[in-house]
Amino acid sequence: MIYYENFALLKPxxxxxxxxxxxxxxxxxxxxxxxxxxxxxxxxxxLINHSRKGKTISLxxxxxxxxxxxxxxxxxxxxxxLLFSDQVEFSVRDHLIRLSDNxxxxxxxxxxxxxxxxxxxxxxxxxxxxTNSQNFPTINWxxxxxxxxxxxxxxxxxxxxxxxxxxxxxxxxxxxxxxLYQKNKSTKKTELKEISFPLPDEIESISIGQFNLNNGSxxxxxxxxxxxxxxxxxxxxxxxxxxLVNNNQINNKTEFKKGKYTAGLYNFLFTPKETNQQVxxxxxxxxxxxHHIVMKQLNVKPKTQNTHQDQFEMQVPILSMNGxxxxxxYRNYQYFFESIVAEKPKLLLYNNAKDSIQINPFKxxxxxxxxxxxxxxxTKNLRVNDATLTVxxxxxxxxxxxxxxxxxxxxxxxxxxxxFLHSADFSFSVQNIKRQDTQKLYLFTxxxxxxxxxxxxxxAKDIRIIPTLNREKFNAQKGFQTDYFNGKIDSVVIGQPDxxxxxxxxxxxxxxxxxIGLNMDxxxxxxxxxxxxxxxxxxxxxxxxxxxxxxxxxLKLVDAKIIYTExxxxxxxxxxxxxxxLNVSLKPFTNMKSSGTKIPDFQLDGRATIMDSCQMNVxxxxxxxxxxxLFTANGTLTPFNMRILNPVLEPLAKVSIxxxxxxxxxxxxxxxxxxxxxxxxxxxxxLKISVLELKNGNTKESKFASFIANSLxxxxxxxxxxxxLPDEINFHRDEKRSIVNYWWKAIFxxxxxxxxxxxxxxxxxxxxxx
Numbered sequence: 001m002i003y004y005e006n007f008a009l010l011k012p013x014x015x016x017x018x019x020x021x022x023x024x025x026x027x028x029x030x031x032x033x034x035x036x037x038x039x040x041x042x043x044x045x046x047l048i049n050h051s052r053k054g055k056t057i058s059l060x061x062x063x064x065x066x067x068x069x070x071x072x073x074x075x076x077x078x079x080x081x082l083l084f085s086d087q088v089e090f091s092v093r094d095h096l097i098r099l100s101d102n103x104x105x106x107x108x109x110x111x112x113x114x115x116x117x118x119x120x121x122x123x124x125x126x127x128x129x130x131t132n133s134q135n136f137p138t139i140n141w142x143x144x145x146x147x148x149x150x151x152x153x154x155x156x157x158x159x160x161x162x163x164x165x166x167x168x169x170x171x172x173x174x175x176x177x178x179x180l181y182q183k184n185k186s187t188k189k190t191e192l193k194e195i196s197f198p199l200p201d202e203i204e205s206i207s208i209g210q211f212n213l214n215n216g217s218x219x220x221x222x223x224x225x226x227x228x229x230x231x232x233x234x235x236x237x238x239x240x241x242x243x244l245v246n247n248n249q250i251n252n253k254t255e256f257k258k259g260k261y262t263a264g265l266y267n268f269l270f271t272p273k274e275t276n277q278q279v280x281x282x283x284x285x286x287x288x289x290x291h292h293i294v295m296k297q298l299n300v301k302p303k304t305q306n307t308h309q310d311q312f313e314m315q316v317p318i319l320s321m322n323g324x325x326x327x328x329x330y331r332n333y334q335y336f337f338e339s340i341v342a343e344k345p346k347l348l349l350y351n352n353a354k355d356s357i358q359i360n361p362f363k364x365x366x367x368x369x370x371x372x373x374x375x376x377x378x379t380k381n382l383r384v385n386d387a388t389l390t391v392x393x394x395x396x397x398x399x400x401x402x403x404x405x406x407x408x409x410x411x412x413x414x415x416x417x418x419x420f421l422h423s424a425d426f427s428f429s430v431q432n433i434k435r436q437d438t439q440k441l442y443l444f445t446x447x448x449x450x451x452x453x454x455x456x457x458x459x460a461k462d463i464r465i466i467p468t469l470n471r472e473k474f475n476a477q478k479g480f481q482t483d484y485f486n487g488k489i490d491s492v493v494i495g496q497p498d499x500x501x502x503x504x505x506x507x508x509x510x511x512x513x514x515x516i517g518l519n520m521d522x523x524x525x526x527x528x529x530x531x532x533x534x535x536x537x538x539x540x541x542x543x544x545x546x547x548x549x550x551x552x553x554x555l556k557l558v559d560a561k562i563i564y565t566e567x568x569x570x571x572x573x574x575x576x577x578x579x580x581x582l583n584v585s586l587k588p589f590t591n592m593k594s595s596g597t598k599i600p601d602f603q604l605d606g607r608a609t610i611m612d613s614c615q616m617n618v619x620x621x622x623x624x625x626x627x628x629x630l631f632t633a634n635g636t637l638t639p640f641n642m643r644i645l646n647p648v649l650e651p652l653a654k655v656s657i658x659x660x661x662x663x664x665x666x667x668x669x670x671x672x673x674x675x676x677x678x679x680x681x682x683x684x685x686x687l688k689i690s691v692l693e694l695k696n697g698n699t700k701e702s703k704f705a706s707f708i709a710n711s712l713x714x715x716x717x718x719x720x721x722x723x724x725l726p727d728e729i730n731f732h733r734d735e736k737r738s739i740v741n742y743w744w745k746a747i748f749x750x751x752x753x754x755x756x757x758x759x760x761x762x763x764x765x766x767x768x769x770x
Contacts, residue, residue: 001044031073038067038085045092061092068116080162087116088157103133104143113157120152120160120168142181142223149174154209166206175215178236182222206245208259213238218265222273229273234284235266261288261326271303276311278303288326291338295319310353316345321379329374337379340410344386351393360503361421370412378411382423386431402431420453420499427452436468441477442485443468456496458510463489471523480531483522490517494552507549513589518560518582523574525567536738538629538673540622544591544599555589557582557606568652571694575652582608599624611647614640614662628672633743637665642687650692650699660687667747669729676733676742679726680750685717687755715756727753 046060066089082088091112098105109124127145129136154169216236221228243259265284272278282297298316305311323338370377383406391399405428412422420426433446447462465487467474474484497510537545560582566575584606594600604620618635642660649655662684669678691705710716719725729750733742 001046033070033072033084035070036068038065038070040065061095063090063092064112065090080158082115082158082161087114089114089116099127101139102135103129103139105130106145113155113160115157118154118156118169120155120157122147122150124148125150140183142183144179144181146177147173147175152208164205166208168206168208170210171208171212173213173216176213176217176236178216178218180218180220181228182220182231205247206243208243209241211238211240211243230271231273232268232270234268237264237266238262259288261286276302276304276306286324288324291322291324291326293321293324295321307352311350313348313350314345316342318343323380333373333375335374335377339381339383340379342384342387344388345384346388347390349389349391351391351398362419362500362503363417364421365417366422367412367414371414374412376411376413378409378413380409382407382410399435401433404429404431425453427454441468441474442466451497451499453499456499458494458497460492461490463492465520471525475525475528479528480534481524481526481528482531483524485520485522487518487520489515489519492516505549507551507592509551510553512554512556513552514556514558515560516558518557518562520560520562522562522564523566524564526569527567530736532736534736536736539631539739540624540626540629542739543589544624546591549592551588551590551592553588555586557584559583560608566648566652571651571699572697573651573699575648575650577648578611579608580612582606601625610637610640611644613644614638626672628674630670630672632668632670633678634668635666637662639663642684654692654694654699656690656692656701658688658690660684660689664724667729667750669746671733671742671746673735674733676729676731676746676749678729678746678750680729680747680754681724681726682751682754683718683724687714687716689714713756715754718754 041064043063043065044061045063067083067085067087069086070084072084076084089112091110093110094107095111096105096107097111104127106122106125106127108122108126111120111122113120125145125147127143127147129139129142129144149172151172152166152168152170153172156167159165159167214237216238218232218234218236219230220232222231223229238261240259240261244257245259246257263284263286265281268279268281268284270279278301280297280299281295284293284295286293295316296318298314298319300312300314302311302313318341320339320341320343321337322340323336325334325336328334328336383404385404387403387405389399389401389403390397405426407421407423407426409424410422427450429448429450430446431448433444433449435444436442437444443464443466445462445464445466446460449458449460451458465485467484467486469477471484475482491514493512493514493516494510495512495514497508501507501509560579562579562582564577564579568575584604586602586604588600588602590600590602592599601621601623604622605618606620607615607617610616615638616635617637618633620631620633622631623629640662642657642662646656649657662682664681664683666681667678669676671677688710689706690701691709692699693702693705694700727750729746731742731746731749734745737745
């Protein structure tokens with residue numbers, strides 16, 4: 001049995017415990033002690049040290065000790081030779097080590113070292129707080145560890161004992177179980193950062209060449225309620241090189257000075273106490289040498305399902321966070337990255353609430369999700385590749401899109417966000433958008449839509465309008481004459497849109513909107529009955545009743561092509577009318593009041609090629625605040641051969657133009673919701689027609705009817721003299737017909753007057769409509 005007690009106050013020159021004291025105890029009897037080998041297999045040792053600060057550290061354990069080449073004399077003093085021996089084998093059982101926070105202790109089943117093996121080891125170690133410590137009520141985190149084995153290899157035992165420094169080649173910790181209990185709620189924002197593992201008071205620094213932690217487990221609890229609540233659990237693995245750790249004696253904090261770390265968390269599960277979300281991650285890997293964090297299979301989902309509240313689920317197969325500055329993160333709670341990339345995430349939104357709140361990404365503040373561990377979270381670039389966004393409402397999928405977006409200079413801190421999702425610049429791309437109308441008669445697709453805040457430009461490409469039914473089934477479902485659409489648009493471009501205004505007020509505003517490369521086929525079957533209940537809107541009313549407020553300086557239709565085909569009530573052939581190189585400009589395009597008083601009037605300018613032969617030019621001015629929707633129009637047609645109209649006249653009007661040429665065609669008119677009036681200058685010559693009739697299913701010329709029409713009903717030319725005079729445009733709108741029908745019928749009233757065709761409306765409404 002060995003008993004030794006040291007009083008630092010009584011030893012001003014050497015306050016620490018020193019084995020020289022053993023020599024002075026024996027020096028009256030022995031001046032030189034030389035023993036080849038000492039072996040104590042089962043002893044009892046009691047060491048008590050009283051520091052100058054009044055702190056007492058005691059050791060009272062069973063021990064084993066082996067010494068080789070033990071030499072004690074005055075010449076050995078100051079040589080930092082442990083127990084005056086060349087080699088020492090030492091171990092104690094059930095040893096208690098007190099840590100620097102004066103609360104936590106480590107109790108080990110066995111603690112030992114070997115100078116020959118250059119090894120220190122602990123087995124069956126436990127770390128826990130002493131609840132009777134006077135500092136226990138002040139700590140924020142209660143730390144509990146269970147470690148089956150710790151081995152420190154390649155260590156200089158003399159440096160450990162004499163200089164309180166651990167310098168080792170390798171440290172290996174096997175299968176530790178780490179449990180952290182949040183004992184007190186911190187008033188600081190970065191409460192998780194306060195978790196620190198204290199070192200023994202006697203250790204000043206730790207230097208390790210290689211560190212390995214295998215098969216660990218981590219659990220973090222909150223003790224703020226009636227019973228501990230499990231917040232985080234994970235398996236743990238860690239490797240590191242060239243570590244330097246200091247024990248700050250002033251604030252009793254463990255400080256990591258340098259080192260390269262590779263850490264892995266597996267089967268990570270985070271269940272916040274205050275929110276109905278649960279986060280799981282299959283694999284988290286962090287490397288200081290490569291400066292990145294990689295997460296695999298990140299999943300966020302509700303802890304419990306609620307069909308009355310909005311909820312979301314998120315899956316991210318790979319999340320890569322690159323260029324991580326760990327020094328700023330550790331020292332200043334500031335997390336800076338060069339880039340963050342999320343690959344193919346899936347976001348599922350359940351739109352369960354009756355009144356779902358519109359989220360404004362320019363005002364959203366997500367700092368609350370970061371403040372527990374970071375003062376600043378920032379990256380130069382945040383990119384999300386090929387994300388899938390799905391919205392579920394009332395159990396039905398209402399939206400599914402694939403989105404890619406970039407955020408530049410993304411920064412989250414305690415200041416209000418001043419950009420789109422805390423970023424200075426952003427861009428996004430949505431691929432393969434698909435939508436259906438409420439009746440599911442059409443599928444609308446967009447191949448790719450993009451926006452960049454740097455050039456402030458939105459582009460949507462490869463837009464298609466695809467009917468879900470063929471013509472026969474479509475008409476059977478409708479039951480009335482209805483236009484059947486099928487077509488595409490190369491692109492839609494909006495220049496300088498105010499994106500922030502859209503998210504703030506849901507108002508679409510911008511400088512210019514261009515619809516480029518429209519190619520549309522329109523079909524109508526006149527064999528079906530006409531819907532007498534329909535009341536199409538005037539153009540002004542159509543703009544006023546758009547689903548969103550809109551304010552575009554200029555709306556342009558660029559290089560469009562429209563083919564209209566119509567199945568007549570009798571006969572198998574369809575009539576065809578083609579418009580190509582169609583360009584339209586509408587300025588301004590808005591349904592919003594200017595300065596809060598009136599909606600601005602707009603001007604429409606258009607030009608198109610009719611049947612690949614005739615150029616049409618038109619200008620229209622619309623009064624948006626007129627009670628009767630007043631508008632004016634004037635236009636011209638370039639000279640053309642009238643035979644180009646046969647594809648539409650022969651099947652629909654049963655008339656074929658044999659000859660005729662238009663030399664001049666100019667019109668101007670004024671119209672409102674009920675009446676159009678104006679003048680037409682229509683000059684043509686050599687007009688001859690054939691009147692067609694159906695016999696036995698075949699279309700043939702009726703020679704007698706043709707003779708009567710050319711001789712008595714039609715004027716073969718205009719003017720008959722030298723001067724071309726205007727004819728009157730006068731038409732009363734049929735409110736059941738479309739606005740395009742109104743335009744055409746108004747002009748046709750002047751054509752009819754010029755050609756001498758009598759108005760047969762009173763005699764037969766269907767003929768007048770034809």
